[in-house]
Amino acid sequence: MSVSDIITTILLIAGAAFFLVGTVGLLRFPDVYTRLHALTKADNVGLGLMVAGLALQAESWAVVGKLLLIWCLVLLAGASVAHLVTVVARQRGIKLWKR
Amino acid sequence: MFMEMLYIGMALFLLLTLVAGLWRILRGPTAADRMLAAQLFGTTAVACLLLLAQALEQPPLRDVALVFALLAVVAAVAFVRRAWVADRETEE
Amino acid sequence: MSYIFLYALVGMGLFTLGLYALIIHAHLLRKILAINIMGSGVFLVLVALAARTEGAAPDPVPHAMVITGIVVAVSATALALALMLRVRSETGRAELDEEPLSKFDD
Amino acid sequence: MEALTQLQLAFDAVLGLALLWLAWQTLASPELFRAIVLFIAFGLLMALAWVRLEAPDVALAEAAIGAGLTGALLLTALSRLEPKNKSKIPHSKKPESEVDE
Structure with missing residues (x-):
């Protein structure tokens, strides 16, 4: 197991x-805006x-480029979707969550 | 061998978070909540595909992930522009 | 016995679920969803059978059929949705009822 | 090797069960919008199933069509199907014109 393997493991x-935190947030947060945040x-x-x-394990630079393209x-x-949803949710009058 | 197991294990883990996220689609009080959960599914599926591409040594899967990343937006935008706007007009 | 059969079984389950829902639901949009799920089940069985020999490359012919089938399913869905909207504008509702033809007579 | 196979089998089992459950929930959903969102999620999981069956070409077609096009089509059709005076009560599916007849 090389150094890059260890770094990959940590990053993954x-x-x-x-992802787990995002899902927990999606399940537990009280309204649309906070869920969007999670x-x-x-x-x-x-x-x-x-x-x-994964880019550390890639066999060529082309693969790294493709991975970065997907991420971008x-x-x-x-x-875009977060912005659209928030704007329309405000227009529709979904109330902000207050403690 | 350890790396393959790591990739598959991570993919399994992501699949499990995805299944947990289904709960929000089932329960979500507003339509927006359901759509957000679907959006998260899209991203999770992209990550899953990238992991599987590395684990199964099938580089074409990265192209599938690329298409996913491109087209997951279409449904969300269709939702916001069509399904939801119609709903809003009726409320006024 | 391998994981391939698992997917074939899932495909059969999807087909059965879709068929059942197609029969019991009256709403046309639900029927369209049910037909789509039935189709997915059939595709799953076909692709699983294409990959049935372990280790060998999967058979490309069912793959080609399934890709064609997916495209056709989408076109058919679009047509069915258009027809559903037409039924809705003619009769004011998008559900089939006990005497489906009576409303189209006039 | 053994552990790897078992891990893959676990992945397949979770994926298969999730597909069946999702299909059931889609078809049994009382609300149309929920059914459509569940159907979109179903399409996403189908793409993962194609990947496991070594059919990346089918996965590509499913991703392009199942994830994007069908969802947009269904949502657009639903928006035209909704009655113009739909209230926020989920079970007011029947249009007003039906009362007039």
């Missing part, structure tokens, strides 16, 4: 932890860490 576990962490950071971990696409999509 960290990414999976973010969701984007899983989208951006979790997938980012996984991509970083998901970032872009997540940001």
Whole structure:
């Protein structure tokens, strides 16, 4: 087991932890806005860490480029969807959660 | 061998979080909650596909993940622009 | 016995579930969803049978059929949805009832 | 090797059960919108099943069509199907025109 394998393992576990946290947030948070907040962490950071971990194992630079492209696409999509959903939710009058 | 097991194990773990997230689709009080859960599913499936591509040594799966990342938005945008806007008009 | 058969069994289960739902639901959108799930079950069985010999490369012919089938299923779904909207605008409802033809006579 | 096979088998079992459960929930859902979202999730999981069956070409078609197109089609159709004066009560599915007849 080489050094890059160990780094990959750490990155993958960290990414999976973010996915877990995102899911827990999705299940436990009280309203749309806070759930959106939890969701984007899983989208951006979790997938980012996984991509970083897998890119270390990639056989060529083309694969690394493709992985980064996928991550950038998901970032872009997540940001757009989060923004759209929030704007429309505000327009529809979904109340912000107050403790 | 350890790395393959790690990849498959991670993919299994992601699948389990995905199944847990189904609960939000089933319960979600508003339509937006359900759609958000579907969005999270898309991202989780992308991560799962990337892991499987590495574990099964099938590079074409990365292209599948790419298509997923591109097209997961379509449903969400269709939801926000069509299904949801119609709902809002009726409330006023 | 391998995991391939697991998927074939799941495909059969999906087909059965879809068939049952197709029969018991009156709403047309539910019927369309049920037909889609039935189709997915059939595709799953086909692809599982294509990969049945372990170790060897899967048979490409069922794959080609399934890809064609997926595309056809989407077109058929779009047509069915359009027809459903038409039924809705003609009769004011998107459900089939006991005497389905009576409303189309006039 | 043994542990790897078992892990893969666990993955397959979870995926298969999730597919069946999702299909059941989709078809038994009392609310149409929920059924459609569950169907989209079902399409996502189907793509993973194709991957496990060594059919990346089918997975590509399913991802392009199942994840994107069908969901958008169904949601658009649902938005046109909803009665214009739909209230927020989930069980007011029947349109008003039915009362007039």
